[in-house]
Amino acid sequence: MIIRKMVQNKWLVSSMFFGILMTVALVGTMPIYSEAILTRMLVKDLETFQTDKNIYPGTHWSMMSFYNETPERRVKMMSDMDRFMEDKARPGFGVPVKELVIERRTKSLQLVPANEPDKKSKVSASLRSYSDLVSHIKIEDGRLPANKPVDGVYEALLTSKALSSFKIVLGQEFLLKDDKIQGTVKIKPVGIFSKKTDDDPYFRNASLADLNSIFVVDENLFSQEFIKSNKVPVVATGWFFVLDYRKFELSNVNNFLDTDKAIRAQIKSKVVTFQSEFNAPTLDTIKTYFERSKQLSKLMWSLNVPVLIMLGFYMFMVSNLIVDRQKNEIAILRSRGASRWQIVLSFAIEGILLCGVAWLAGPFLGMMLTKVLGASNGFLEFVQRSSMTVHMNSQSYVYGGIAALTAFVMTLIPVLLATRVSIVGHKQQLARMNRMPFWHKAFLDVAALAVSIYGLYTFQKRLKDLTSLGLKSDDLNIDPLQFVMPALFVVGAGLLLLRLYPYVLRLIYWIGRKWWPPSLYATLIQVGRSNSQYQFLMVFLIMTIAIGVFSAGAARTLNTNTEDRIRYSHGADFVLQSRWLNDAPPPAGPGMGPSTTPAPKVIHYLEPSFEPFSKLAGVEETAKVFVKEKAAFAVSNGQGSATLIGIESDDFGRTSWFPNKLLDYPFYEYMNLLAVDPRAVLISKTLAQQKGVKTGDTISVSWDGVDGASFVVYGVIDYFPSFNPNPPVGSVDVTQDNAKGNAPMLIVGNLGRIQFQLALEPYQVWLKMKPGYSTSDFYDSIQKLRLPITNMVNTKQDLTKAKNDPFLLALNGILTLGFIISIVISFVGFLLYWILSLKGRTLQNGIMRAIGLSLRQLIGMLALEQLLTSGVAIMIGVFVGNLASRLYVPNFQIAFNPSSLVPPFKVIFDAMDFIRIYSIVSVMLLLGLGILSYMLSRIRVHQALKLGED
Known part of the structure; x- marks a missing residue:
């Protein structure tokens, strides 16, 4: 019976299954995407670590030293640890092991020429062996050593630096002397080696510095002659793993950490703590990712909550439509003696079948959605980015199972409500279609608005504290329910707007009741009297469209604000610092003591030519910008320190990046103020408030070794390129009464006067580039002109890096996916509802045709009905989505560090986003109207009237 019922309602059941499947897939996407995006960022960070520090990050080094162990115990300890490293540690890391280098060391011994055995020598050396060394070296001079003694002499390899430091030649024999050596040990260097490839991670030290005072002997020879026979005391053994770090994933990071702990515990169980050594350069980077994983999970849930609520409402609506079509059958079954639970059980079995299949298939669909998320570069923008490592995990099925269970409960609620109604009650409900919906009776609209507005108020209050006190987002407890x-x-x-809508309809009807044509009159009567019939559809469309608009606003706002923050903090496309000649004493070299030349009280600089900077490829404008941190100032109400910036106002105004409407007046007007008087300065609002300075006051500025000069305050500004007026994170003690008095302060003056009255010191060079410039050409021109650049800030590079940040990637991906799901669900729900509505009104439409209405008039009535219901719901959705974006999108800055968000966070809408939304919605409405019109044209009057007789 259940299967036959599902087949009879195949379109409704398919729509229900689609909603459940999308819910399970969306929820199942969260752990898959979180793992994939963090894996990508982990590998990227490790690659950056390797580039910056020239250290291969995928390594793990552990060493065990021996103290007074007997030779037999020492051999057993080495054997046990070798077996542990091979059998337990190698597979335990969870990533492919490229190399396992086993290193053995003897104690340091005196090195004495064999022809002068009684000579006392201060030169000492140790012997070492490395597993599989031959595959990774090339012989620069000489040959490889033998794997057994040659005439009682042990042959060895050296580096060229070791040969120089020992001051010996190849082929010269030496004695190794020590009190604990059994017999005579002769050593002879026979070859000089170097790395086969420069970037080979086999060597722990890229420069081979640790090999410059040792002799390297064959691995088998070392094992036979020194470990087993104990001719020379072996003092340490080490294991160096080279891992393929590009195969690191969030799922195997714990394996790496657990194996690291196991190795440490195993070694420490055999020796005392100070006889062991460990090093894994990736540990610090990996540990930070667990915290980032939690933050990303919180962000993903907060962004997906509106979509999940919308999906839940969709399932409730479709389930309600299914139950509505079967209410007559349910009422008859109840009147014939069937219990409520028997009826509920039949629907529950149907729900279990649908939810079970969705639970099995959902996570795989989630994997496909994850790939869509990974390709997003902005809202509804996709790029050919390298594919993310995506695979199924157990958490996806756990999350999907919870989603399927929730969907199952949602589908049963209408059934439970329907089984309470008898056949008489059902007929009464059909006759009272204009009754007030439950949510209006219970004033759920007012309650939801009140809770949301109160949550907004408390959140904004906390956010203000975060910004003004220089706190991190974790310093104040933010309730995740805020999202x-x-x-x-x-x-x-x-x-609330739907509560008011019937009154609007009545007003429209009353205004034109004498002039409306019959089709419009009939439509207004139909919509007005059956208002509750359309409530579900209208609420559903409002939610989906509003969430789509909210997603577009959130994505555009966060993307644009991130770009603006980077551009503002840098100030220009490029910020260069070049080397200036000066009379300061040179810095001490490595291994040298402090310089004996006294430093001059004032360092004198020679300014290099500025003209070459304007000739660099792609440069449009250039500006000199002098920045002096912690310059001292004095005013009538006190003194303090501030950042001093010296500029040439015209050049600076043309070169710098500054957003519009951030100050009380246009930015160029402030630049004109500086141009009026060489003594003119602009001060930050923080300085004006803390020290009581106002326009027209005199301010004296100086710094160490430089006498002060007087300036006149011509203007007070809130913001200036690269200046952050918020207190730095951690700089404010919230227990102090004057906690806000620690905000940074700024003074902006004319560069010419600063250089003339104070001192000539190195300045930065800010560059504005032409549209579409080539970065490689720019770098090539720097080399061609031989500019001595000591530091460079590239805004384009930082913008690209920001777009690859896991939070921004997650945000763009999730909001894009949320919008696509909203539109697809909206279309399916819209079409499903109207098809069922049209089928339910077949008799009514047949009568309309029979009394003389043409097909065109019927289609016009249908279009008008859609306009008054779906069209109005879409307009309300756009309005509510815009309003929600303006109110709640600023809350997402909590995912970042609010104190660093300068310029201030502002909600941004892009016309192209709305064009996309309106285009998609228009296509949805037109396609739906076309399908419904086709169905209407297929209605036969005689069939409809015969149906009425039946």
Whole structure:
């Protein structure tokens, strides 16, 4: 019976399954995507670590030293540890092991020429062996050593630096002397070696510095002659793993950490702590990713909550439509003696089948969605980015199972409500289609709005504290439920407007009741009297469209604000610092003591030519910008320290990047103020407030070794390129009464006067580049002109890096996916509802045709009905989505460091986003109207009237 019922309602059941499947897939995407994006960033960070520090990050080094162990115990300890490293540690790391280098060391021994055995020598050396060394070296001079003694002499290899430091030649024999040596040990260097490839991670030290005072002997020879026979005391053995770090994933990071702990515990169980050594350069980088994983998970949930609520409502709506079509059957079954639980059980079995299949298939669909997320470069923008490492994990099925269970409960709620109604009650409900919906009776719209607005108020209050006190987002407890507030606001505002909508319809009807044509009159009567019939559809469309608009606003806002923050903090496309000639004493070299030349009290600089900078490829504008941190200032109300910036106002105004409407007046007007008087300065609002300085006051500026000069305050500004007026993170003690008095201060003056009155010191060179410039050509021109650049800030490079940040990638991907799901679900729900509505009104439409209405008039009535229901719901959704974006999108800055968000966070809408939304919605409405019109044209009057007789 259940299968036959599902087949009879195949379109409804398919729509229900689609909603459950999308819910399970979306929830299952979270752990898959979180792992994939963090894996990508982990590998990228490790690659950056290798580039910056020239250290291969995928290594693990451990060493065990021996103290007074007997030779037999020492051999057993080495054997046990070798077996442990091979059998337990190698597979335990969870990533491919490229190399396992086993190193053995003897104690340091005196090196004495064999022809002068009684000579006392201060030169000492040790012997070492490395597993598989021959595959990784090339012989620069001489040959490889033998793997057994040659005439009682042990042959060895050296590096060229070791040969120089020992001051010996190849082929010269030496004696190794020590009190614990058994017999005579002769050593002879026979070859000089170097690395076969420069970037070979086989060597722990890229420069081979640790091999410059040792002799390297064959591995088998070392084992036979020194370990087993104990001719020379072996003092240490080490194991160096070279891992393929590009195969690191979040799922195997714990394996790496657990194996690291196991190795440490195993070695420490055999020796005392100070006889062991460990090194794994990736540990610090890996440990930070667990915290980032938690933050990313919180962000993903907060962004997905509105979409999940919308999917839940969709399932409830479709389930309600299914139950509505079967309410008559349910009522008859109840009247014939069937219990409520028997009826509920039949629907529950149907729900279990649908949810079970969705649970099995959902995570795999989630993997496909994850690939869509990984390709997003902005809202509804996709790029050919290198594919992410995506695979199924157990958490995906756990999350998907919870989603499927929740969907199952949502589908049973309408069934439970329907089984309470008898056949008489069902007929009464059909006759009272204009009854008030439950959510309006219970004032859920007012409650949802009140909760959401209160949550917004408390959140903004906390956010203000974060910014003004220089705190991190973790310093104040932020309730994750705050991110549910946008969805609550959308539901509350939508329901409130729907509460008012019937009165608007009545007003329209009353205004034109004498002039409306019959089709419009009939439509207004139909919509007005059956208002509750359309409530579900209208609420659903409001939610989906509003969430789509909210997603577009959130994505555009966060992307644009991130770009603006980077551009503002840098100030220009490029910021260069070149080397200036000066009379300061040179810095001490490596291994040298402090310089004996006294430093002059004032360092004098020679300014290099500025003209070459304007000739660099792609440069449009250039500016000199002098920045002096912690310059001292004095005013009538006190003194303090501030950042001093010296500029040439015209050049600076043309070169710097500064957003519009950030100051009280246009930025160029402030530049004009500086140009009026050489003594003119602009001060930050923080300085004006803390020291009580106002326009027209005199301010004296100086720094160490430089006498002060007087300036006149011509203007007070809140912001200036590269200046952050918020207190740095951790700089404020919130227990102090004047906690806000630690904000940074700024003074901006004319560069010419600063150089003339104070001192000539190195300045930065800011560059504005032409549109579409080539970075490689720019770098080539720097080399060609031989500019002595000591530091460079590249804004384009940092913008690219920011777009690859896991939070921004996750945000763009999730919001894009949320919007696509919203539109698809909206279209399916819209089409499903109207098809069922049209089928339910076949008799009514047949009568309309029979009394003389043409097909065109019927289609016009249908279009008008859609306009008054779906069209109005979409307009309300756009309005509510815009309002929700303006109110709640600023809350997402909590995912970043609010104190660093300068310029201030502002909500941004892009016309192209709305064009996309309106285009998709228009296509949805037109396609739906076309399908419904086709169905309407297929209605036969005689069939409809015969149906009425039946």
